[in-house]
Amino acid sequence: MSSLFRLTGSLLFALFLAAPLAALAEDDADDPPGRVGRLAVIEGDVSFRLDRDAAAEEATRNWPLSSGAVLETGSRSRAEAWIDATALRLDEDSRLEFAVIDDREARLDLNGGRLAISIMDGAQASDLFLRLPDGQVRFAAAGRYRLEAGRDRSAVTVFAGHASIWQNGSQSQVTAGKRATLFADGNLVISDAGRPDDFDHWVAERENATLASATSRNVSSYMTGYQDLDAYGDWSNNADYGAVWTPRAVATDWAPYRFGRWAWIAPWGWTWIDAAPWGFAPFHYGRWVMLRGRWAWTPGQRAIRPVYAPALVAWIGNPGWSVTFGFGAAPAVGWFPLAPREVYVPRYRYSPTYVRRMNSVHIRDTALIDRAARSGGPANFIYRDNPKAATVVPADRMRLGQAIGSRDFQRVDSRQLQRAPSSATRDWLTPEPRRGGADARPGSAAMPREAAPSMRPATEGQGPRRDDARPAMPAFGETGNRREAQPMTLPSRQPDSIAPRESASGRDMPRNDSAPPPRRIETAPAPATTPTQPTRSAPLPRDEGFNRQTAPMLAPGASSDQAPSRFDRRN
Secondary structure, three states: OHHHHHHHHHHHHHHHHHHHHHHHHHHHOOOOOOOOEEEEEEEOOEEEEOOOOOOOEEOOOOOEEOOOOEEEEOOOOEEEEEEOOEEEEEOOOOEEEEEEEOOOOEEEEEEEEEEEEEEOOHHHHHHEEEEEOOEEEEEOOOEEEEEEEOOOEEEEEEEEOEEEEEEOOEEEEEEOOEEEEEEOOOOEEEEEOOOOOHHHHHHHHHHHHOOOHHHHOOOOOOOOOHHHHHHHEEEEEEOOOEEEEEEOOOOOOOOOOOOEEEEEEOOOEEEEEEOOOOOOHHHHOOEEEEEOOEEEEEOOOOOOOOOOOOOOEEEEOOOOOEEEEOOEEEEEEEEEEOOOOOOOOOOOOOOHHHHHHHHOOOOOOHHHHHHHHHHOOOOOOOOOOOOOOOEEEEHHHHHOOOOEOOOOOEOOOHHHHHHOOEOOOOHHHOOOOOHHHOOOOOOOOOOOHHHOOOOOOHHHOOOOOOOOOOOOOOOOOOOOOOOOOOOOOOOOOOOOOOOOOEEEOOEEEOOHHHOOOOOOOOOOOOOOOOOOOOOOOOOOOOOOOOOOEEOOOOOOOOOOOOOOOOOEEOO
């Protein structure tokens, strides 16, 4: 009988524990994703779409990429985006759709053109899924991959790493130095990778420019945008804050979150888009601190996976606050960076778990985080009344998403800042509705007021967050994606059949009309040991990281079976 009582008690205790965990899991379901992508490099004509049905806009560097976003490159144009430690580089006349980006996975659709993927952290390889018009691809190791989507076939080239392809329910393996060509009729041919072309050389140059060995020792590989920090700043150790990064060259009146612009991006709301080429990671993760008269950025604990934030600032101003600018008095708004150990409290929907995760890299005391979340934020801020930290602009400049330069903010003294009201809410600064009720676009004044998510925590009974940009995804391996209008014809990449290139702006860029139009790879038969039909195989092993020699790039003129003369190394 005593055993029965003990068993009953154990079951009741387990149910008692399970109830709050189930409620917490349900609460977490509406949290925004902690991972986003970043548009890092724009060369030429690059367009951005909020989703596949939205109108194309001119792309903006440092724009955060979330589920549904679409990038398109024009003729003689290229683009580079990052998701954590994975680089996505688009060649000209290409279209890439970020179907899903969340904490669990990133699903991409290459609708047309050429895409190079450099996976720098092997632990992140299994998070990435890619659909081509003729099949789907998964990655089992860190390395360099090239994907192509043409008019009548697709191709997967593995320079370093290991990929698997699903086509018509069958699976094939592609190892380093090999190229798989997928035809629309279901045929698959595996051949040697062939010689690198101008796009491959550009990818190798970009990899070398973003090695970021010093930064990678101080930040998590899950921090999107860290790759540019080595080139623009220096790391040092501070007794109070640990590793800190200081930008090398900034204007005398520079302060964090001063030069750039604000954009309204669902579901986060106001999001900072910095003007600096390195301006992503230091403005969406970590905190800023002034050391010996210079601003330094502290990323927090490296061991903890960081959570993306739209902007780690606190606000001053309300609808009745005005400031005298050069053109006269006008309603104003101001902000300043959060200091280390100051709790960031989101103004969008969140769960208690989410706000703890977001702040845990800097604050170990969860009770302190919970108290700040209940009260709406810290009672006092270190940089609240510091003129070197606060930026004050006309409210309309922020509301309209206009760029902020050295002539666009008002220099205020500490007494003015002390008299300025604190912003308990930012609802009064939601973007104005567009005339005629047109659909909203990020970064403009087009977001309808009723479409903007309420700036209140989830505990106040707010409805589900906006995430309607995410398309429904079929189960992996069921089908490829759709081809967009008039994708290119893929040239053969065999050593003796490189299509001629025409010089443009100091670099050789491939032209669509220079590519031969065959519908079968007659010149690239598969080796005798490789079947021409897909074969089923066991699951791929996971790679331990990108610490080995990776991404072999054959020198021009070398055959595909020769060992590369140089490898890129990742620390």
